[in-house]
Amino acid sequence: MGVFQFAFPELGEGIHEGKVAKWIVHEGDFVREDEPLAEVENDKAVVEIPSPVEGKVVQLFFSEGAVASVGEPFVSIETNALTSDDKVDVPKTPLEDAGLANTVHEVKQAEAVKVSETTPNRAATPERVLAIPSVRRLARENGVAIEEVKGTGEHGKITREDVLAHLANQGRGEPAISKSENVELPAKEAVTKPIFASAQEEIVPLSSIRRSIMQAMVKSKFSAPHVTMMDEVDVTELVSFRNEMKQVTAARGVKLTFLPFIVKALIAALKKYPYLNAELDEENEQIKLKKEYHIGIATDTDRGLLVPVLHHANHMSMWELAEQITALSTKARSGKIKLEEMRGSTASISNIGSAKGLFFTPILNYPEVAILGVGRIRETLLRQDGEIVDAQMMALSLSFDHRVVDGAMAQLALNEIKAVLAEPKRMLMEV
Amino acid sequence: MVVGELTEEVQMVVIGGGPGGYVAAIRAAQLGLQVLLIEKEDIGGVCLNRGCIPSKALITAAEDYAKGKNGNVPGIDHVVTLDFRKVQEWKDSVVTKMTQGVDMLLKGNKVRVVKGEAFFVGQQEVRVMTDTEAHNYHFTHCIIATGSRPVELASLPFGKRVLTSTEVLALGEVPKRLAIVGGGYIGIELGQAYAKFGAKVTILEGTPSILPAFDPSITRLIGRSLKEWQVEVVTGALAKSAVESADEVRLTYEVNGEVHAVSADYVLVTVGRRPNTDELGLDAAGITLDGKGLIPVDHQGRTSVANIFAIGDIVAGPALAHKASYEGKVAAEAAAGMHSAVDYACIPAVVFADPEVAAVGLNEDEAGKVYEKVKTGRFAYGANGRAVSMNAANGFVKLIADEESGVLVGAQVVGAEASNLIAELALAIEMNATLEDMALTIHAHPTLPEMVMETAEAALGTPIHMLKK
Ligand SMILES: Cc1cc2nc3c(=O)[nH]c(=O)nc-3n(C[C@H](O)[C@H](O)[C@H](O)COP(=O)(O)OP(=O)(O)OC[C@H]3O[C@@H](n4cnc5c(N)ncnc54)[C@H](O)[C@@H]3O)c2cc1C
Numbered sequence: 001m002g003v004f005q006f007a008f009p010e011l012g013e014g015i016h017e018g019k020v021a022k023w024i025v026h027e028g029d030f031v032r033e034d035e036p037l038a039e040v041e042n043d044k045a046v047v048e049i050p051s052p053v054e055g056k057v058v059q060l061f062f063s064e065g066a067v068a069s070v071g072e073p074f075v076s077i078e079t080n081a082l083t084s085d086d087k088v089d090v091p092k093t094p095l096e097d098a099g100l101a102n103t104v105h106e107v108k109q110a111e112a113v114k115v116s117e118t119t120p121n122r123a124a125t126p127e128r129v130l131a132i133p134s135v136r137r138l139a140r141e142n143g144v145a146i147e148e149v150k151g152t153g154e155h156g157k158i159t160r161e162d163v164l165a166h167l168a169n170q171g172r173g174e175p176a177i178s179k180s181e182n183v184e185l186p187a188k189e190a191v192t193k194p195i196f197a198s199a200q201e202e203i204v205p206l207s208s209i210r211r212s213i214m215q216a217m218v219k220s221k222f223s224a225p226h227v228t229m230m231d232e233v234d235v236t237e238l239v240s241f242r243n244e245m246k247q248v249t250a251a252r253g254v255k256l257t258f259l260p261f262i263v264k265a266l267i268a269a270l271k272k273y274p275y276l277n278a279e280l281d282e283e284n285e286q287i288k289l290k291k292e293y294h295i296g297i298a299t300d301t302d303r304g305l306l307v308p309v310l311h312h313a314n315h316m317s318m319w320e321l322a323e324q325i326t327a328l329s330t331k332a333r334s335g336k337i338k339l340e341e342m343r344g345s346t347a348s349i350s351n352i353g354s355a356k357g358l359f360f361t362p363i364l365n366y367p368e369v370a371i372l373g374v375g376r377i378r379e380t381l382l383r384q385d386g387e388i389v390d391a392q393m394m395a396l397s398l399s400f401d402h403r404v405v406d407g408a409m410a411q412l413a414l415n416e417i418k419a420v421l422a423e424p425k426r427m428l429m430e431v
Numbered sequence: 432m433v434v435g436e437l438t439e440e441v442q443m444v445v446i447g448g449g450p451g452g453y454v455a456a457i458r459a460a461q462l463g464l465q466v467l468l469i470e471k472e473d474i475g476g477v478c479l480n481r482g483c484i485p486s487k488a489l490i491t492a493a494e495d496y497a498k499g500k501n502g503n504v505p506g507i508d509h510v511v512t513l514d515f516r517k518v519q520e521w522k523d524s525v526v527t528k529m530t531q532g533v534d535m536l537l538k539g540n541k542v543r544v545v546k547g548e549a550f551f552v553g554q555q556e557v558r559v560m561t562d563t564e565a566h567n568y569h570f571t572h573c574i575i576a577t578g579s580r581p582v583e584l585a586s587l588p589f590g591k592r593v594l595t596s597t598e599v600l601a602l603g604e605v606p607k608r609l610a611i612v613g614g615g616y617i618g619i620e621l622g623q624a625y626a627k628f629g630a631k632v633t634i635l636e637g638t639p640s641i642l643p644a645f646d647p648s649i650t651r652l653i654g655r656s657l658k659e660w661q662v663e664v665v666t667g668a669l670a671k672s673a674v675e676s677a678d679e680v681r682l683t684y685e686v687n688g689e690v691h692a693v694s695a696d697y698v699l700v701t702v703g704r705r706p707n708t709d710e711l712g713l714d715a716a717g718i719t720l721d722g723k724g725l726i727p728v729d730h731q732g733r734t735s736v737a738n739i740f741a742i743g744d745i746v747a748g749p750a751l752a753h754k755a756s757y758e759g760k761v762a763a764e765a766a767a768g769m770h771s772a773v774d775y776a777c778i779p780a781v782v783f784a785d786p787e788v789a790a791v792g793l794n795e796d797e798a799g800k801v802y803e804k805v806k807t808g809r810f811a812y813g814a815n816g817r818a819v820s821m822n823a824a825n826g827f828v829k830l831i832a833d834e835e836s837g838v839l840v841g842a843q844v845v846g847a848e849a850s851n852l853i854a855e856l857a858l859a860i861e862m863n864a865t866l867e868d869m870a871l872t873i874h875a876h877p878t879l880p881e882m883v884m885e886t887a888e889a890a891l892g893t894p895i896h897m898l899k900k
Contacts, residue, residue, distance in 0.1 A: 127801055128776060130838065130863045141770045155836035157863055203571060203738065206768045218463075 004053050008074040011047055017069040020062045029057045037075055055079035131158040139163045209304040220366035224401040228361040229410050233418040235377060235394045241424045260321035262349060264427050265420035266372050267293045267314050270347055273413040275405050276370040277346050287404055296345030296365050299332045306332045307365055309345040358395045369404045373397035438567040441467045444557055445574045446549045449476020451743030451755030452576030453533055458763035460540040469559055471548040475530040476578050478752040481597040484529055486620055488522040490783050493627035503822050515605050550712035554736055572738050572766040579704035579744035587673045592680035592697050599699045606630050606696035610682050612670045613701040614641035616782040623785055626660040633693050635668040635684055646794055649845050653784050673698050706745040730772045732762035754778050779857045781850040786826045789853035792841030792860050795831050804834035808890025812846045814897055816877035823847035828886045837865035848879050855883055866890045
């Protein structure tokens with residue numbers, strides 16, 4: 001005699017729990033194989049759970065109305081067929097036919113392993129986990145022990161989707177998939193390897209973000225020959241306009257930096273020169289001109305450079321831009337940003353001015369065609385109409401993919417950016 | 432001290448240019464590391480220069496000669512002559528072609544190759560000695576791939592007529608009589624090849640069976656074939672001594688306490704290989720060897736010193752070139768920060784005997800210890816159209832599966848082209864293929880691989896070209 005522990009089975013794909021609507025058997029009842037034990041309700045339907053074995057119901061682990069999750073002890077049944085040392089030879093049940101038998105299967109396997117431990121002629125080697133090499137690699141790269149993944153394939157075979165689902169359940173967010181072109185998830189740090197240090201140097205293994213940056217930079221620098229135009233613009237008016245607006249913005253609880261203005265100015269230029277808001281499709285020998293304006297904002301974080309994206313920035317008011325920029329950069333810095341929030345940009349802005357930089361040669365956020373580098377604003381004297389005047393000059397560096405755009409067009413675009421920034425009133429015309 | 436001793440900074444040092452080392456060097460370079468490969472003898476290591484490649488060239492030549500002489504197909508008569516020196520020249524040209532190819536690959540991947548013998552002087556530094564000078568390299572990562580060399584028996588020291596496989600592969604003429612101590616795969620391969628060239632070959636094996644790593648059903652077939660080539664096999668034989676004279680060597684051995692002797696032109700001693708780990712200065716690196724002289728490593732090939740990896744014949748597992756290469760890639764990737772791991776489900780092993788033998792995964796006994804029940808299928812070459820039309824009807828394919836799931840867990844092939852047939856079976860195991868999957872995959876007709884499909888059908892109880900008993 002043995003007691004068979006029946007764990008709450010999976011009721012269907014993606015259904016992990018159910019409410020015990022009604023017990024059909026009671027403790028002490030005799031139940032035959034395939035006879036219903038209980039009615040269980042989920043958001044889709046009410047189903048009967050059949051007994052996988054024949055025997056006397058010893059214990060019901062839930063009261064009616066309680067919610068049971070897959071894998072939890074559900075019913076224990078005393079059977080004649082088993083002793084606790086025996087292999088549990090679970091007969092095929094309708095559950096199995098309905099593809100609902102994972103749990104039953106699991107119990108069986110667990111028991112089988114136990115047997116092999118106590119039987120001397122069984123090797124210590126456990127049965128091989130069923131998973132193909134590329135899936136095993138995916139698990140490794142995401143720090144998942146393949147043995148812990150629940151396989152949904154035939155005979156418990158672990159699929160790619162199972163590994164991804166396992167990751168999602170662990171709350172680790174999106175998985176790192178090798179060779180992804182995009183910046184990897186900030187939430188997941190590389191599993192740190194033992195570090196070997198000597199007196200002269202310290203060896204720091206690359207974090208996953210650093211590795212992604214490395215790959216992205218190499219790809220961009222070596223695939224897209226880019227050129228940088230550098231220019232200055234008198235933003236005296238813009239500076240005073242922003243100062244004027246400071247009270248209003250403070251009242252609204254928004255931090256108004258120069259970035260929203262720069263985004264507006266960039267979009268104005270991109271609209272006029274669509275080849276800068278584009279992507280080169282080398283394979284098919286065509287250029288895709290993007291009709292939406294998703295602006296990536298290069299953001300410095302403790303972990304490295306991340307580029308959150310202002311999706312549909314062309315539809316945003318100045319307020320919305322200011323709020324979105326603050327929200328995204330806060331998320332990026334705290335590691336809470338999602339992968340989608342860093343994807344799909346059509347052109348980017350890199351601001352080195354906040355670190356007091358001036359001119360530089362930004363690397364394209366490949367496969368974009370243009371990136372605008374913004375330097376600091378400095379006070380200087382300007383000769384204007386024969387007079388010496390005080391002026392606030394902003395440094396601009398526009399890198400562009402020379403395969404798509406030539407120098408003259410790039411400079412014209414830069415001129416457009418300058419024109420908008422020099423005369424903030426024009427921004428009214430751009431909304 | 433050497434004058435003007437220099438220390439150069441490198442990201443990755445690979446010691447040894449065999450199939451482990453050169454593959455690791457290329458992969459590391461592909462991943463952006465700056466790589467220095469140190470090799471004391473020839474690029475390509477044992478495998479290309481003194482192992483897999485030259486032995487297979489000689490085996491092919493021997494097979495060609497034997498087929499020519501004995502006629503493969505009735506009705507075609509040949510007059511065949513043998514110029515063994517020319518055969519050797521051709522074999523050497525094969526080796527040169529392959530090693531030059533590796534040289535080119537290394538160059539193309541910007542791997543710097545330095546000739547010299549390396550040993551550790553610290554956890555991040557090796558010294559490389561050439562005939563004339565010494566040079567030190569300070570590294571961030573290191574992969575040790577120094578391979579193995581033949582074991583020398585105290586009772587049979589190597590000499591002019593007591594040889595290792597290296598010299599036997601390079602003999603200038605076919606010996607009249609060749610005695611071989613060791614019935615493992617190298618002894619069988621070379622013994623059978625020289626028998627085909629006309630040598631009278633005697634093989635002494637210490638255990639009760641040749642090819643002790645393989646199933647008796649396989650060794651029986653090989654034993655029968657050796658007999659056909661007049662190779663004398665003595666099992667349970669203990670070699671005692673070899674006395675060299677001017678034109679021969681006399682080998683004495685003991686079987687069941689009785690002393691016997693055999694005279695030969697040469698004695699090949701091939702009783703195993705020992706890892707080249709004793710002269711590497713591993714102490715200075717802080718690495719300790721296990722009892723067999725192997726370097727203990729983790730699942731990425733990392734030694735106890737985190738920035739030093741070891742791969743190939745100097746770590747545990749079968750001493751095979753493809754295992755060395757696999758481990759080389761893993762170690763290089765791990766050093767470059769990837770999460771790679773030595774994580775194979777199986778390693779195929781091949782003996783280029785006549786007929787060829789190949790095995791992968793578990794054999795029936797091993798499978799029985801892991802799985803509750805196993806299902807096997809067996810199919811004979813004699814029932815396969817291509818095998819018969821190649822006049823190669825000798826052999827079988829055997830599949831071993833977990834009965835519950837039908838998943839393939841092991842396979843063995845004996846017969847023509849077994850070395851090529853095993854690839855599909857290794858892939859099937861890695862991909863968790865079931866007997867059904869294999870039975871349902873269309874195999875071209877008439878080919879030898881059709882037997883894989885047929886064997887799967889046989890295991891499932893529905894073979895077409897075989898009557899069920
Ligand atoms: C006759 C024969 C036939 C074989 N046939 C097969 C076969 O058919 N299939 C198969 O898979 N395997 C075969 N093998 C085994 C195969 O050759 C080895 O498993 C394989 O070469 C191991 O690769 P490795 O990279 O670990 O070392 P090796 O190939 O041994 O290479 C190590 C290299 O390191 C160099 N080295 C050593 N110490 C130092 C040092 N201190 N400094 C610098 N360099 C150093 C050596 O000169 C050598 O070139 C055969 C072996 C023999 C002898």
